[in-house]
Amino acid sequence: MNSKIRKILPQIITLLAVVLIFGFFTFNAQINMDNRGIEFGYGFLSQESSFDVQFSLIEYDGSHSYARAYLVGLLNTLLVAFIGIIISTIIGIIVGIARLSPNYLIERSAAFYVEFFRNIPLLLQIFFWYFAALRALPLPQDADPIFGVFFLTIKGLFVPRFIWENLDIFFYSIIAATVSITVIRNYAKRLQQNEGKQLPVFSISAGLLIILPLLAFLIGGVSLNFEIPVLEQMSTTSFKYNGGLGIPPELIALTLALALYTATFIAECVRAGIQGISKGQKEAAASIGLTPNQILKLVIMPQALRIIIPPTTNQYLNLTKNSSLAAAIAYPDLVLVFAGTALMQTGRAIEIVSITMFTYLSISLAISALMNWYNKSIAIKEK
Amino acid sequence: MSKINFLKPDKQNLSTYLYTGSFLFFIAVFDVFLSSFFKINITSFLPNFVSFLLPLILGIIGLHLVRIEFSGIKNLDLLNKNINTSTFNAVLTLLIIFIIIKSIPPIMSWFILDANIAGDTKEACTGSGACWTYIKIWLRRFVYGMYPNDLQWRINISFILLIALAFVGYFPSEKLRKFLTLYYVVIYPIIAFVLIYYLISGGAFGLEWVETGAWGGLSLTFIVSFFCLIFCFPVGMFLALGRRSELPTLRYISVGFIEFWRGVPLITVLFMSSVMFPMFLPEDFFMDKLVRVIIAISLFEAAYVAEVIRGGLQALPRGQYDAAKSLGMGYWKMHIFVILPQALKLVIPGIANTFLALVKDTPLIFVVGLLEIVGMLNLAKTNPKWLGFAMEGYVFAAIIFWIICYAMSRYSYNLEIKYKTER
Numbered sequence: 005m006n007s008k009i010r011k012i013l014p015q016i017i018t019l020l021a022v023v024l025i026f027g028f029f030t031f032n033a034q035i036n037m038d039n040r041g042i043e044f045g046y047g048f049l050s051q052e053s054s055f056d057v058q059f060s061l062i063e064y065d066g067s068h069s070y071a072r073a074y075l076v077g078l079l080n081t082l083l084v085a086f087i088g089i090i091i092s093t094i095i096g097i098i099v100g101i102a103r104l105s106p107n108y109l110i111e112r113s114a115a116f117y118v119e120f121f122r123n124i125p126l127l128l129q130i131f132f133w134y135f136a137a138l139r140a141l142p143l144p145q146d147a148d149p150i151f152g153v154f155f156l157t158i159k160g161l162f163v164p165r166f167i168w169e170n171l172d173i174f175f176y177s178i179i180a181a182t183v184s185i186t187v188i189r190n191y192a193k194r195l196q197q198n199e200g201k202q203l204p205v206f207s208i209s210a211g212l213l214i215i216l217p218l219l220a221f222l223i224g225g226v227s228l229n230f231e232i233p234v235l236e237q238m239s240t241t242s243f244k245y246n247g248g249l250g251i252p253p254e255l256i257a258l259t260l261a262l263a264l265y266t267a268t269f270i271a272e273c274v275r276a277g278i279q280g281i282s283k284g285q286k287e288a289a290a291s292i293g294l295t296p297n298q299i300l301k302l303v304i305m306p307q308a309l310r311i312i313i314p315p316t317t318n319q320y321l322n323l324t325k326n327s328s329l330a331a332a333i334a335y336p337d338l339v340l341v342f343a344g345t346a347l348m349q350t351g352r353a354i355e356i357v358s359i360t361m362f363t364y365l366s367i368s369l370a371i372s373a374l375m376n377w378y379n380k381s382i383a384i385k386e387k
Numbered sequence: 388m389s390k391i392n393f394l395k396p397d398k399q400n401l402s403t404y405l406y407t408g409s410f411l412f413f414i415a416v417f418d419v420f421l422s423s424f425f426k427i428n429i430t431s432f433l434p435n436f437v438s439f440l441l442p443l444i445l446g447i448i449g450l451h452l453v454r455i456e457f458s459g460i461k462n463l464d465l466l467n468k469n470i471n472t473s474t475f476n477a478v479l480t481l482l483i484i485f486i487i488i489k490s491i492p493p494i495m496s497w498f499i500l501d502a503n504i505a506g507d508t509k510e511a512c513t514g515s516g517a518c519w520t521y522i523k524i525w526l527r528r529f530v531y532g533m534y535p536n537d538l539q540w541r542i543n544i545s546f547i548l549l550i551a552l553a554f555v556g557y558f559p560s561e562k563l564r565k566f567l568t569l570y571y572v573v574i575y576p577i578i579a580f581v582l583i584y585y586l587i588s589g590g591a592f593g594l595e596w597v598e599t600g601a602w603g604g605l606s607l608t609f610i611v612s613f614f615c616l617i618f619c620f621p622v623g624m625f626l627a628l629g630r631r632s633e634l635p636t637l638r639y640i641s642v643g644f645i646e647f648w649r650g651v652p653l654i655t656v657l658f659m660s661s662v663m664f665p666m667f668l669p670e671d672f673f674m675d676k677l678v679r680v681i682i683a684i685s686l687f688e689a690a691y692v693a694e695v696i697r698g699g700l701q702a703l704p705r706g707q708y709d710a711a712k713s714l715g716m717g718y719w720k721m722h723i724f725v726i727l728p729q730a731l732k733l734v735i736p737g738i739a740n741t742f743l744a745l746v747k748d749t750p751l752i753f754v755v756g757l758l759e760i761v762g763m764l765n766l767a768k769t770n771p772k773w774l775g776f777a778m779e780g781y782v783f784a785a786i787i788f789w790i791i792c793y794a795m796s797r798y799s800y801n802l803e804i805k806y807k808t809e810r
Contacts, residue, residue, distance in 0.1 A: 015636035022640060029667040036666045107476045108469040109483045123792035124785045125747040128761050132785065135768065136778040325652035332753065343658050353662040361651045361659070368650035 033354060040351075046359075048350050049074070055345050057336045059252050070346055077341035078363065084255065084337065085324040088262040092323060095267035096316075100274025114271070122268040127329055129265055134257035134333045141253075144235060144243040153232050155245060161256055162233040165249040169227045177220035184216075185209045254335035258327065266323045270316055277312030278304070310382055317375045321368055328364070338363060396455050405463070408452030415446035416484065423489045443481055450477040509773055521776040522783050525767050529760055529783070532603015538595060542606050545586040549579055549613075576617045583610060599677040599757075605787065607759040611681060612746045618685035619745070620738075623692025628722065630693065631700055641693070648690035653748055656683050661755040680752050688745050695737035699730035732806045739799030743792055760784050 037044060049071040056066055061079045064072055102114035121129070139158065142148075147157040155162040168174070185208075192203040220226045233248025281304055289303040330337035331344060343360045347353060396404040419442050421427045430438040450471050458464055470480045501516030504523060512518035522529070531539050552575060587610075589596045602610070629641030648656070660683035661676070668674065703726060711721040731738075750761035758766060764780040767773060 011634060015634050018640060019636050032669050033666050036670060039670065105476075106469070106472055107479060109480050110476075113483055119793065120789070123743075123747075123789045123796070125750050125761070125788055127750040127753075128781060128784055128788060131761065131765070132778075132781040135765075136781050139777065328652040328654045329751070331654060339652075339654055339658070343655065347662065353666055357655065357659050357663040361655050364652055364655060365647065365650035369646070 037354075042352065044354065046355055048352055048355070053346065053349070055349065057341055058334075059255065059336055070350070073346055074338070074342050074359070077336060077338035080335070080341070081324070081327055081330070081337040081339075084258055084262065084327045084330065084335070085320075087259045088266065088323050088327065089320050091259065091263035092266040092270055092319075093316075095263060096270025097274055099267060099271035100278070103271060103275045104278055118268045118271055121264050126261060126265045126326055127332060129261040130257060130329055130333055133261050134254065138253045138257055144245060145237075153230070155233055155235075157245075158253070159245075159250075160253045161251040162245045162248050163251065164230040164232045167229040167231055170225050173224040174217060174220045174226045177216045177224065178213075181212045181216040185212055188212075252335070254330070254333050257333060258330050258335050262323055262326060266319050266326075269319045269322075273312050273315040273319065276315075277308040277310075280311045281307050306382075313382075314375065314379060317371065321371055324367060324371075325364060396452050398455060398458060401455060401458055401460075404452045404455060405458075408449045411445045411449030411452070413449075415442040415449060415481070416488070418442045418445075419485050419488050424492055442485065443478070446481040447474065447477055450481070517779050517782070518776050519779065521767075521773055521779050525763075525773070525780075528604060528767060529763050530605045532607055532758060532763060533601040534597060534603070534606070535595075535601070538589075538597060541586050541589070541594070545582045546606070546609070548582060552578060572621065579613070579617070599675055602677070603758040604763050605760045607752075607757065608746075608749050611677075611684065611749050611752060611759065612742075614681045615684045615688060615745055616742055618681070619688040619692050622685065622689035624696055624727070626689060626693035627696035627700060630697055645690045645693050648687050649694070653684070653687055653751055654754055656687050657751060657754040659683070676755055676757060680755055680757060684745070684748065684752075688741060688748075691741045691744070692738060695734050695741055696730065698737065699732075699734035700726065702733055703730055735799060735803050735806060739795065739802075743795055746792060746795070747788070760787070 033044075050069050052067060053070045053073045054066045055073070057064055057073065057076050059080065060076045061083060062072075062076060064076045099114045099117055102110050103118070105111050105114070141156060141158045144155070144157045144159055147155045149155055153164050188203070188208055189205055192205045195201050195203060221228075231248055233245040233250070236244050236246045238244050285303055285307065286299060289299040294302065327337060328339045331340040334340065338360060343356055347356045350356070396408075418429055421429060428438065430441050433441065451474065453463065454467055454471055454477075455463070456467075458467075471477050497516045499516070501514040502519055503512045503514050503516070504519040505511055506520055507524055509518075509521075511520050527536065527539070531542060534542065555570070585592065585594070587597070587602070588599070626641050626645055629637045630645065632638050632641070657680065660679045664679060664683075665674075707725060707729065708721070711725040716725070749759055752759060753762040753765070761784055764777075764784055768777045768780060
């Protein structure tokens with residue numbers, strides 16, 4: 005009886021405390037909103053937003069709804085996260101491997117990079133790139149083209165725009181190539197397990213990936229043109245690039261800072277993963293006659309990835325969450341567009357902040373659920 | 388003397404290979420050195436492209452020639468093993484050496500040679516390098532924010548006192564030693580709060596009241612990280628214990644709390660504390676901006692601390708729990724005397740990383756309008772009298788943050804070594 009009470013009592017007390025706190029908050033919120041004459045609800049989302057956004061992936065202007073503004077912000081956030089993840093992974097893997105190089109100078113340079121960028125606050129790095137480094141770039145009229153088609157100016161990076169015809173056919177050809185590669189890989193795996201024969205899977209895959217899209221170009225009627233940005237004079241002092249694709253400096257500064265910062269953490273994950281494999285594994289693999297390539301592919305990497313991937317995913321999540329610092333340099337991401345401008349206009353603090361937080365929360369939970377599933381699928385299956 | 392084959396250096400003609408190789412390598416480095424420091428291109432008679440690549444080619448040949456296995460010369464073998472194992476490695480080595488040589492002059496000239504520190508107006512900065520005058524003039528603002536100049540001794544004294552009190556733990560007598568944990572967890576934070584409240588804030592004992600809006604700069608960075616650090620640790624510890632608890636209500640509440648804070652970015656938490664939180668409080672109830680920020684950051688970091696401590700708790704073998712229980716210890720006694728001391732020792736690096744992240748997150752408080760050092764920089768940058776010195780400001784702040792963070796990570800590394808116990 006005594007132990008039962010000791011188990012139940014703390015639970016009741018905590019529950020009561022939590023309920024009381026929440027009740028207190030809702031009660032106050034009710035009163036405060038009554039005083040300001042606001043009705044709680046998400047109806048405002050369909051109202052006209054009447055503000056513009058500098059940079060948007062989808063069509064948007066002031067006549068669209070707040071819900072659309074939310075979508076614009078979300079897409080911009082995801083864009084930064086996506087580019088940042090790709091760049092930081094590439095840098096991270098290179099630096100992580102360089103940290104294990106037998107070459108002393110390379111090892112030290114990689115260590116210097118990691119120690120340097122890891123110990124400076126990300127916000128400071130974003131400010132540095134945006135306000136100091138990118139401001140030193142030339143004006144549009146003075147910019148020298150890089151390879152004749154890229155223009156890096158203080159107004160951003162201008163690159164050629166792709167103009168596709170029959171993009172869908174090209175897209176289908178890539179899907180067809182991916183599907184057939186998967187089939188061939190499975191077949192090759194079965195063949196090896198049953199008969200011990202090995203197919204040159206890599207060359208077949210590469211061939212398919214080149215040939216199928218090429219066929220789409222030759223007979224599918226797909227065509228690709230480039231629209232190169234051209235400098236145009238608006239007035240005596242103002243110049244502007246027409247055509248092409250303009251990448252705003254905010255996006256460049258943000259992705260650069262996020263990628264360089266996160267790459268240091270990914271590099272440490274990669275290093276820890278490779279170091280975590282005992283030397284015996286490598287020697288054992290060599291002693292059964294595997295080539296160095298096979299050792300890396302069949303023995304080291306599968307085991308190292310098991311150690312590398314969970315913390316790396318964590319870093320990807322951090323990068324996505326850190327992309328909210330965009331608000332500091334006015335890149336129109338979810339926080340700036342929705343929790344900033346939309347909140348100022350509507351004054352609906354509770355609804356908007358909760359939507360924003362819920363969005364980030366669901367991205368995080370979705371990715372960690374995906375990772376847990378992946379972790380389970382690659383975990384060592386004890387027999 | 389046997390035949391010399393330059394494609395395959397061997398031990399027989401050691402000195403020939405060694406001298407030719409070192410000579411070529413030396414020429415390559417010398418060429419880059421001259422062009423970098425004195426802007427002299429000794430190979431200008433060659434076509435542009437060749438002249439550009441020549442040092443690299445010479446260096447590769449030179450390093451190839453000195454790559455002799457088991458030469459018998461200790462230093463040469465060491466060199467080959469470390470920076471010259473293959474042609475690919477030699478190329479990377481050369482590139483790194485060249486980049487270092489090339490980057491020294493511009494960095495030196497920007498930082499020191501062409502920089503200005505004299506004078507106290509923008510016009511004093513005539514050189515092409517950094518304008519340290521700007522930092523010199525604004526230093527007080529960067530360190531103390533808008534805090535009145537003649538009252539800044541109060542900040543200095545309270546920081547000195549706090550640091551001195553933090554070292555008390557090093558010299559108590561044996562008798563008092565067992566109260567150390569109590570001192571650091573309960574008494575020290577209270578003293579710190581009282582000190583900062585009465586000395587920095589003022590308003591009593593004849594000290595002038597300085598509102599928190601005027602606090603700023605580096606001192607605010609320290610105040611915010613100090614308090615968040617003190618508060619987030621115990622909260623995180625309770626959350627970790629809650630998450631491992633056998634009582635389902637406690638466990639679910641802890642899990643929900645931790646996952647919620649870990650899933651959202653700090654900036655939205657600060658938004659919440661500044662625009663949403665006041666809606667939840669009674670109308671006449673006023674809570675200072677700084678206090679709200681400290682609470683928000685503490686709760687946010689507590690979730691991370693909790694996960695780190697949970698890792699330590701999980702890493703302890705079951706035997707420790709069983710042994711403690713068999714001695715008749717209750718839940719709290721078991722955790723305080725047996726489990727937590729060992730678990731915390733295991734997670735020192737993780738906790739240090741969380742604290743580092745906390746310090747690096749403090750600049751985010753600009754969201755609610757508090758200006759610590761990065762915020763002050765942004766303010767100074769827009770001052771019409773001092774336009775155009777953004778770079779100097781950010782470099783200055785970066786150096787300060789780097790020193791703080793690097794020192795912290797070194798210190799945690801030392802702690803880790805000190806408390807490492809063999810099992």
